[in-house]
Amino acid sequence: MADKPEEMSFEEALKRLEALVAELERGELSLEESVRAYEEGVRLVRRCEKLLAEAEARIRTLGDEGESADEGN
Secondary structure (H helix, E strand, O other), X not given: OOOOHHHOOHXXXXXXXXXXXXXXXXXXXXXXXXXXXHHHHHHHHHHHHXXXXXXXXXXXXXXXXXXXXXXOO
């Protein structure tokens, strides 16, 4: 598993984000620990959004290529 959000796969980032949410919901962290967890969570959300956007762009490209091939027939 990657340590830095920017190196994580979507699945790794989502799993870590879920773990952070669970920690925050328990309410056992200090204020400083909560702020750090929140900051990490924001980075993880951004990573997930980026990976989803990239996947969506790839799928659109594949769809566009398929439509172009269909128009040629």
